[in-house]
Amino acid sequence: MKSLQLWLEPSRNNNKDIEMKSFYTLQEATEALELPVELTPDVRERMDRSVAFLANYLSEATAPVYGVNTGFGSLQNVEISAQDLSALQENLLITHAAGVGNPLNMYLVRTMLWLKMLNMSKGYSAIRPEIFERLSAMYNQQWYPVVTEQGSLGASGDLAPLSQMVLPLIGKGFLRHPQHGEISGEQWLAQNNWQPLQLGPKEALGLINGTQFMLAHSVEAYRRIRQIFKQLPIVSALSVDAFDCRMDSFQSPIHRVRPHAGQIAAAAEIRAILEDSPIAKQPKKQVQDPYSFRCIPQVHGASYDALDHCLDVWETELNSVTDNPNVFEEENIVLSGGNFHGQPLALTLDYAAMALSELGSISERRTYLLVSGQRGLSPYLADGAGLDSGYMIAQYSAAALASQNKQLCTPASVDSIMSSNGQEDHVSMGANAATKLLRVIENVENILAVEWLCGVAALKQRDLSTAPALQQGVDAFSKAYEIDHKTQPMQELIACAKGWLFPKFT
Incomplete structure (x- = not known):
């Protein structure tokens, strides 16, 4: 089984470094870009x-x-x-x-x-x-x-x-x-x-x-995926407690008998975050929770595994020579081939977009349930629903972004168009996949920001607190931004939540 650290850094190769280094991990590349x-x-x-x-x-x-x-x-x-x-x-x-x-x-x-x-x-x-x-x-x-x-x-x-x-x-x-x-x-x-x-x-x-245009987008996607994977379990664990969910579906025996690495890791994340949660430990009225909560390990985990594959491909490309022709002094030859063809990137950029879109899709469904007025929560988490619409339209925005992601996930890599009088008769369309992926990531960040906002608001309506470390994060966020949906335009609250979860990179 792979460790959870896998999704913070992809698999390493055994190549030895020379200057300018012959082998970089994606993480080393993002650090080198600052120098x-x-x-x-x-x-x-x-x-x-x-x-x-x-x-x-x-x-x-x-x-x-x-x-x-x-x-x-x-x-x-x-x-x-x-x-x-x-x-x-x-x-x-x-x-x-x-x-x-x-x-x-x-x-x-x-x-x-x-x-x-x-x-x-x-x-x-x-x-x-x-x-x-x-x-x-x-x-x-x-x-x-x-x-x-x-x-x-x-x-x-x-x-x-x-x-x-x-x-x-x-x-x-x-x-x-x-x-x-x-x-x-x-x-x-x-x-x-x-x-x-x-x-x-x-x-x-x-x-x-x-392939440097496509690969630059891949490196940027990697940097932002790291932050998504850092915040995703925190945001979803908050929703699990805010919706007063059972912990049965996260217990290790379930995942031991279906041992996908990502699934095991995703379940372990939630267990670790909510281990000391008073809400999680209190008796529950419901026998089961909806899929968007109960199947977090299976859905998040599948995306982890998919993205692990994408990161490995991007890291190989990072350490490749992709111009043409190439000169090979040792073999005393100049060879013209096709290392410029972006198919490895195109396929994985599309795959990454689909994997990330699903994280946004299931997040939006959790938000929908948090504002649904169930399990002791007020409709739309409002203070007097009717006079106050609460987080109703925040969920609309999340739904719009989740739906747009579905459209953006139409694969670019299945398309090709003949060019250069037929000499270049198959192309990858990987550049289109690359620009689409960053739009999907931006949408997922905003969807998670809405879920976080609604989780914070729902938790305030509970008599018990969540796990100490998670509660500390919620309190710090609330103190930093003095969240009040009745006096601050909702767009500003969403921007605050996004800035908290995904600080702007400079």
Whole structure:
């Protein structure tokens, strides 16, 4: 059986670390994102070797090398002369920067930059260290290229958004800073006293070919999933007591005979939180509780197990090389394949959205019961129902979000559309899965915030308190925000609860 810690950190690999580390856990990646990036001597030497190898390989090659001295996509058979190789790479960036829609938040772009530098550092991309240094300057100075949400098919890599991300290297595009607004790529180069880079063979293709847009969303999803899994058992345990539920369904013998790891862990969480609860220990009138309470271990646990699989896939991708073609000095070969194809991410991003949506779905059902006027609780948890509508519309909001999540969970990865004159005839649509997943997560956070609010209000109507540690958390929340649904607009209360459970990340 896996331990509960599994959902705070995915399975580790046995690879040994080298600088820039060859293996990161997802948690280590989120921590590294808070630190400056520096090009170490080991990485510089590794990158220099790959560039030198490619130059030597081209000088001896008797056949064209895709993307190095040929056109791209369906133009693969168009040979490019030696004097046009640099123009080929610059044209690639300009024509492929075709993204549209809203700009990504700066933290996601920061993550994309870090992931691209990690990919380059492995020495299979034949990109000069000078390019790494320019990207790390953007990263360390907190000048983040303007990258938009839409335009990637998730195969051939995230071409459009990655092209937008690296346009400033040639003095194009725009960058934003958290404090200093927006400037052009040309202005950014000028303030660093740099000229636009002249890109060498394969360099532009190595920069824009890869899964870093999809993977950045996966890393961000991981960070927020960690917090959901920290708060989910607390919120649901509060509801269990607030609705005066039985503890039978959480007892270990039930889960021992159906030993899914997530189910066992989810039951153990609730038992641990409510172990000393006076409410939990008092006799109950009902023989059973509704599924949204009684089946918490089975539903939460299934999502735990599903997300465990997703995290393992994302961690493998984090430590992979995903541009194309790749240079292999040891084998003395340059190979063109399909490591840019986002299918592993697309499938798991969709799977993660479904697993998280179910957590929101069952949470909303618990909220519905808390405001239903059953088991000694007032209708809508109101102080004089009729004159006071209580938390009626808060539950409506949770229901709207849960329903929207069902729509957002239509899988993007089952879709494909032919592109590049049929050369790229199957694509993952993983970028669409990625942006949808973050919307699902945002909705789940708000749904849990509503459940927490209603649990706090319901608990106040009980004669007994809940478990001491949980009661302390409820009291601290109530004191911090002085919750009064009759004087504060409900939207403000929901925002307070969301901020309490899911502090804004900076």
